[in-house]
Amino acid sequence: MSEPVSQKLLDIRNLSILLPDGADRRFAVEDISIDLNPGETLCIVGESGSGKSLTARAVMGLLPGPKVRVGAGEINFLGEDTTKVTPERLRDIRGNEISMIFQEPMTALNPVMRIGDQIDEIFRFHVSMPAKERSARSLQLLTDVNLPDPAHIMRAYPHELSGGQRQRAMIAMALALDPKILIADEPTTALDVTTQAQILKLIKELQQQHQTGVLFITHDFGVVADIADRVAVMQYGKLVEMGTVDEVLNAPQHPYTQALIAAIPKLKPRAAREQSKESVLSAHGLRKTFGSKSRFGFGKQARVVHAVNDVSIEVHRGETLGIVGESGSGKSTMARCLIRLIDVDDGEIYVGDQEISKLDRKHMRPHRRRMQMVFQDPFASLNPRIRVGQIIAQGPLLQGVDKEESYKRAKELISIVGLEESAFDRFPHEFSGGQRQRIGIARALALKPDILIADEPVSALDVSIQAQILDLLDKIRKQMNLSMVFITHDLRVAAQVCDRVAVMQYGKVVEIGPTETLFGNPQHDYTKALLAAIPGKDWQAGQVA
Amino acid sequence: MSFWKRFSRNRQAVLGMIILALVILMAIFASAFYPDDPFRLAGKPLSAPGTNGFLLGSDSLGRDVASGIAHGAKTSILIGLVATMAAVFIGVIFGALSGYYGGKIDDALMRVTEMFQTIPSFVFAILLVAIMKPSIESIVIAITVVSWPGVARLVRGEFLALKNREFVQACHTLGMGDVQIMLREILPNCLSPIIVVGSLMVATAILIESGLAFLGLGDPNIMSWGFQIGAGRTMLRSAWWVCTFPGVAILVTVLAINLVGEGLNDAMNPRLRERQ
Numbered sequence: 001m002s003e004p005v006s007q008k009l010l011d012i013r014n015l016s017i018l019l020p021d022g023a024d025r026r027f028a029v030e031d032i033s034i035d036l037n038p039g040e041t042l043c044i045v046g047e048s049g050s051g052k053s054l055t056a057r058a059v060m061g062l063l064p065g066p067k068v069r070v071g072a073g074e075i076n077f078l079g080e081d082t083t084k085v086t087p088e089r090l091r092d093i094r095g096n097e098i099s100m101i102f103q104e105p106m107t108a109l110n111p112v113m114r115i116g117d118q119i120d121e122i123f124r125f126h127v128s129m130p131a132k133e134r135s136a137r138s139l140q141l142l143t144d145v146n147l148p149d150p151a152h153i154m155r156a157y158p159h160e161l162s163g164g165q166r167q168r169a170m171i172a173m174a175l176a177l178d179p180k181i182l183i184a185d186e187p188t189t190a191l192d193v194t195t196q197a198q199i200l201k202l203i204k205e206l207q208q209q210h211q212t213g214v215l216f217i218t219h220d221f222g223v224v225a226d227i228a229d230r231v232a233v234m235q236y237g238k239l240v241e242m243g244t245v246d247e248v249l250n251a252p253q254h255p256y257t258q259a260l261i262a263a264i265p266k267l268k269p270r271a272a273r274e275q276s277k278e279s280v281l282s283a284h285g286l287r288k289t290f291g292s293k294s295r296f297g298f299g300k301q302a303r304v305v306h307a308v309n310d311v312s313i314e315v316h317r318g319e320t321l322g323i324v325g326e327s328g329s330g331k332s333t334m335a336r337c338l339i340r341l342i343d344v345d346d347g348e349i350y351v352g353d354q355e356i357s358k359l360d361r362k363h364m365r366p367h368r369r370r371m372q373m374v375f376q377d378p379f380a381s382l383n384p385r386i387r388v389g390q391i392i393a394q395g396p397l398l399q400g401v402d403k404e405e406s407y408k409r410a411k412e413l414i415s416i417v418g419l420e421e422s423a424f425d426r427f428p429h430e431f432s433g434g435q436r437q438r439i440g441i442a443r444a445l446a447l448k449p450d451i452l453i454a455d456e457p458v459s460a461l462d463v464s465i466q467a468q469i470l471d472l473l474d475k476i477r478k479q480m481n482l483s484m485v486f487i488t489h490d491l492r493v494a495a496q497v498c499d500r501v502a503v504m505q506y507g508k509v510v511e512i513g514p515t516e517t518l519f520g521n522p523q524h525d526y527t528k529a530l531l532a533a534i535p536g537k538d539w540q541a542g543q544v545a
Numbered sequence: 546m547s548f549w550k551r552f553s554r555n556r557q558a559v560l561g562m563i564i565l566a567l568v569i570l571m572a573i574f575a576s577a578f579y580p581d582d583p584f585r586l587a588g589k590p591l592s593a594p595g596t597n598g599f600l601l602g603s604d605s606l607g608r609d610v611a612s613g614i615a616h617g618a619k620t621s622i623l624i625g626l627v628a629t630m631a632a633v634f635i636g637v638i639f640g641a642l643s644g645y646y647g648g649k650i651d652d653a654l655m656r657v658t659e660m661f662q663t664i665p666s667f668v669f670a671i672l673l674v675a676i677m678k679p680s681i682e683s684i685v686i687a688i689t690v691v692s693w694p695g696v697a698r699l700v701r702g703e704f705l706a707l708k709n710r711e712f713v714q715a716c717h718t719l720g721m722g723d724v725q726i727m728l729r730e731i732l733p734n735c736l737s738p739i740i741v742v743g744s745l746m747v748a749t750a751i752l753i754e755s756g757l758a759f760l761g762l763g764d765p766n767i768m769s770w771g772f773q774i775g776a777g778r779t780m781l782r783s784a785w786w787v788c789t790f791p792g793v794a795i796l797v798t799v800l801a802i803n804l805v806g807e808g809l810n811d812a813m814n815p816r817l818r819e820r821q
């Protein structure tokens with residue numbers, strides 16, 4: 001600490017943030033020291049609940065007070081302690097000298113204000129400038145963040161822009177006053193990989209132009225590898241490791257960092273396994289369109305979306321077929337069509353030899369047993385009012401298995417998915433996200449299905465939990481000789497679990513093939529773009545080699 | 546945190562609960578305190594409170610106001626509860642079917658609901674009672690008919706939101722039937738708002754009943770607070786107590802129920818729970 005303070009943009013010393021009484025721990029953030037230099041990107045990495053977001057908010061004085069507050073320590077911003085300055089000065093610092101971009105740009109932008117007005121507002125509050133100049137500056141900013149047709153975007157409302165465009169607009173706003181520090185709180189988590197890659201590139205470019213210090217919060221080590229100069233790893237509110245990106249990623253010292261990095265799915269396609277030729281599930285020419293029909297026969301028909309457009313797939317016994325694609329590619333709709341949660345407009349679905357796409361609900365019921373689904377959100381997929389044992393036993397009970405047998409099976413499954421037996425009588429809210437996902441898997445397995453359709457089963461989970469659930473799915477697949485349709489947006493996950501992968505774009509399968517071939521030698525341009533956009537691919541490749 | 550702990554954090558709700566308990570006790574023990582018929586002529590007409598052995602005075606026919614209030618409590622609470630339960634029952638069925646199935650069923654059921662909602666509820670209640678002849682049954686029916694649409698709207702909204710949740714979809718993939726999904730999976734998850742609205746509806750029902758009785762549309766054989774006010778309104782200036790005490794009884798009871806409803810809302814609404 002012999003360096004003069006003035007060299008550092010930000011110097012957080014021994015910061016502790018108190019949580020309200022009755023929380024599961026006393027400090028959200030405990031005794032951490034972090035510093036940031038001009039033109040440097042510091043990534044704070046950690047899993048959910050590690051306190052990384054609160055640290056960033058503390059710098060901005062945006063803690064959700066009065067109960068969550070800074071308990072001890074100081075946050076020196078160019079020699080000024082932001083925990084002690086007056087609210088007026090803090091307001092001045094925010095936006096002017098430190099600004100922030102958030103995870104979900106839709107909620108961070110005001111939905112009833114035009115983009116141009118929102119940028120204009122920043123100038124109005126912080127500097128005095130004639131209206132004409134303000135508008136010219138706003139336009140320039142939107143041009144700087146590479147938005148197409150910036151003059152049009154000035155007049156657009158947030159809902160008229162895509163997610164990536166909104167995040168660009170947010171970045172434009174954050175950089176409006178040329179701040180010294182930019183705090184980015186998971187700015188790309190809600191975006192598709194290709195958009196994410198563009199946004200990361202943009203942040204990096206702008207940072208180099210303006211010599212901004214960037215405090216980048218993320219849970220994704222791939223992003224870290226792409227953007228960070230230095231990395232700070234947090235766990236349970238404590239700083240466990242800090243160092244240059246090279247040190248932390250390639251030679252992690254702390255066991256937690258090592259475990260985290262080991263849990264990241266490797267971007268190496270799994271070895272091909274022996275294939276059975278028996279087809280358990282196949283779909284031919286599936287079509288599903290969404291769009292509101294005109295009422296009473298007049299008025300023009302609203303926008304029509306071809307969510308699934310002439311898709312044919314086949315799944316063999318014991319095989320895992322991955323379906324990858326970005327949001328809106330129709331992969332989730334596809335899954336729901338296959339399992340008959342949504343009626344298809346056209347096409348055929350065969351489970352074994354049975355055609356099921358035309359069956360009504362009553363006739364579908366006996367075939368439900370053969371195909372089950374694991375859902376994305378472990379918090380929404382379990383009924384909060386029903387006990388876990390009951391949730392799992394429900395399926396067999398409905399299919400006419402007697403009560404005793406169903407409960408016995410539920411208990412077996414609880415132990416198979418790695419939960420304690422006492423889980424049987426407890427309610428879903430007593431479990432963590434990963435444990436709930438295990439319950440969801442147990443529910444799907446209770447009917448002894450042939451086919452498991454997993455719709456983004458790990459995307460809501462932290463990376464270490466994600467690895468456990470993927471292991472569990474793999475174990476079960478082997479044990480029960482299950483076929484799986486695995487839907488994911490994460491190509492790393494797809495590489496690890498799938499035998500074959502289908503790439504979807506705008507409702508069509510653009511490429512399908514064995515994982516190794518597809519990753520090694522992609523044919524379609526979109527597949528190539530997706531693979532190129534995977535964050536941190538060079539780092540991972542270096543590690544594998 | 547337990548439900549009672551959350552509920553009791555709201556002091557006003559606890560106060561409302563205590564008052565409500567006293568009113569219910571009064572209703573239960575009305576016959577013990579005043580064993581005689583409240584319509585009986587008990588003494589000198591228009592006695593002021595505290596005179597001639599009348600705690601709260603007597604009306605123009607010499608009926609005991611205090612006895613009327615005690616017996617009237619029974620009527621008010623009973624009508625409030627029965628009418629609310631009936632309204633909630635009908636509202637839940639309409640709302641559930643229309644929210645769950647959507648489409649044409651939803652359109653049809655909601656147009657019916659709107660038809661009921663467009664008529665001012667109190668005028669509608671008067672009309673119904675006038676057609677059916679004033680009796681306790683017709684009053685309950687009238688109150689039910691004017692109050693179920695609100696519940697139907699609420700339940701429809703909840704069902705709309707819940708039917709697309711993943712746990713409901715999971716039940717579809719297990720092959721569960723519609724009735725079972727509605728009753729076992731969705732309904733328990735929207736009980737909290739139904740209970741809150743129901744508790745506030747009891748208060749409204751009591752008010753409607755009093756209003757009807759005040760206008761002379763109450764059951765002529767059953768003592769009620771509204772009837773007492775109606776009977777005393779002509780001598781409000783000469784014998785204030787005849788109207789005032791039943792009026793206060795209505796005010797206090799409705800206020801208490803509203804406080805309890807508010808407290809239930811605080812305790813059961815998960816979003817408010819997080820805020821605290």
